[in-house]
Amino acid sequence: MQSPATEEKLVLTILELAAALNRRGDVISEQVGITTQQWIIMLYIYGDPNIPYIGKKYSADKHFQHNAGMLASDIAEALNVSRPNITNIINLLTAKELVEQQPDENDRRRKILRLTPKGIEVLKRIEPFRRKANLALFSALSKEQLEATLHNLEIILQILKRVGA
Amino acid sequence: MQSPATEEKLVLTILELAAALNRRGDVISEQVGITTQQWIIMLYIYGDPNIPYIGKKYSADKHFQHNAGMLASDIAEALNVSRPNITNIINLLTAKELVEQQPDENDRRRKILRLTPKGIEVLKRIEPFRRKANLALFSALSKEQLEATLHNLEIILQILKRVGA
DNA sequence: CTCAAATAGTTAATTAAGTTAAGCAAAATA
């Protein structure tokens, strides 16, 4: 906390950036009555290929299907949060009729999560706003700068996830 | 939400990174009984030069003094959150005797926030853990990559703050 | 084949962090 150091500044900048992105996300997502967090979880369930976790599945499996179904515990693990937390958020989304839970016939402990048609429609409706906002946000950077930044952040995220906490 | 796009991936990666950094911060800060958010606000009050906002003050003013005093409304504006939110967090920190509020004699509406000696000691105590964790985190990147990444993220943050939401 | 362990999920209670609306007191200004 004494002298300026790039590492510390980078951490604080990422945290501030994320807070601002969350607020910006809320402005978009509240149009359809959800929060940024709920939006992200819907993207997970749908299988948006830009989700870091899903991205791997997507690129690895040519037969990847959107909205093929996902478990609450998968989301909890991918986002590194507790299962009860996901239960709460899924309950909110189920109450809004954006997500439905289908019991798995092969394993009756499991509940397969899928977006409802209304849920898919909601995602599609806000997608142009997401695109437009992101293009405006990154307009100051070249494609190369953008990709280099993403690459570096992905490396950092990997280290962070590997360490655990 | 259809095809992978660098912009969308970057946003989601930043959000995930920030969540992981917050958890990592909590592991460190809970040693002294505070949260990451409370830690950051203490760094603001103290005038840590790595805070994006403070950084400017620091480099602009050679006579910058640590812990010179700050207003709740300054913090709210810098962090882009509501004043009542800051009141709440300051109340928590005051109850822990880490922050003290001194009424301004010149303007009796104002309350000048400062860290207590105990507050400064707490910051100093966790500083080595912060340093060590950050060095480990960024060890995979060169100094140039680190600085380029920071620079790009600062540009994005500036755009985000300028737009408003 | 049975019984213990692991897995999937929920419920309950709690906390932190954030919001808006309403209000008070002091300072600035028209």
Add this chain to the structure above:
DNA sequence: TATTTTGCTTAACTTAATTAACTATTTGAG
């Protein structure tokens, strides 16, 4: 002087997160 602005608080509420304790189902080791 009277109104507006500023700085802050209180109250009521929401979301997102946690841990601990629980049910139900499946797996797997003897």
